[in-house]
Amino acid sequence: MTAVISNNNEALLGCAENLVDRIEEGNETEITRIISQLGEIQEKAMFQEIGKITRKLHDALGGGSTDSRMISIAQSDIPDAKMRLNHVISMTEESANKTLTAIEAALPVSDLLHENSEKLYAKWQKFRSKDMSFDEFRSMSGEIDTFLGETCGQAKTINSKLTDVMMAQDFQDLTGQIIRRVISLVQEVEENLVDMIKSPIDSSEPVNDKKADADKLQAGMGPAVPNVAEAGVAVSGQDEVDDLLSSLGF
């Protein structure tokens, strides 16, 4: 642990010196970057410490046995979970923006449609009550012509924007799957802690990673999350799926 701390202190010292220089220069982007780097160093050390404390606790209770699963939770699953939740934030943000963009595009079109139909309706009423000159009628029939032509395009635009709004709601499924995985991790941590207290003697079986990976793939692992490594190689999108399937004779 002393080694970790002294490594850490060196890294922190380096960052701090760098930070002072940048503050003197007034370089704001660098300042922000270094501050977040400082945070990361602290975080990494914290996760290592959690791993070690867990191990110590377990050793103290179980007399020399270690729980490799808890250490891997602390060292990789928890940081992964953080990345997953960050991805959820960006997905919900993206969906909200997509929805708002589509609505902002559709509203003026529906306003125009309303305005034009209202004007035309007033004229039509005038015509129906036989209160219209021939010249007025001629000009109205031209307007009707334009209106009908424009309405087709406008209705199509509104339809396509509404479809965009609908498709943007897919985030609920995708983020839901990601959040479910984080919940199951939290549950696993809880169960592990409870087990640790209940049965100090380590009865955990060594995990067969290959088998566990195959099981995970079978059950489904939810959407791929950027920068989170897990079993299997993810395709980058529909084009790659199509290529893969066509290579299999589809």
Add this chain to the structure above:
Amino acid sequence: MKKDMKILVVDDFSTMRRIIKNLLRDLGFTNIDEADDGSTGLPKLQNGNFDFLVTDWNMPGMTGIELLKAVRADENLSSLPVLMVTAESKREQIIEAAQAGVNGYIVKPFTAATLKEKIDKIFERIEATAE
């Protein structure tokens, strides 16, 4: 491809079922039923004269890949066209679905155009082999 064909949409998220149903309706399909996982979907398929199955993969209870395998193993359902619409994007999984006899595979997030394209392709193939 008949517009009145009976379609089952299986996904554990009701929002995704609504999206898929609306897209199908936009394509002219109106005879749509839904289920929230394989274990509720399979009995519907066995009793319902469905013409097409659209299913997710990752669902509690019975997963989509299990449902696909169960469909292919059931002599009354074995030739039912199956389209998978899922966030599962690992190469191994796509290969597995292909080997289990899936007719099309769409990764989420997807577009309305992709759904149309895959459905058209599935039924073009079926009609071509039927001739």
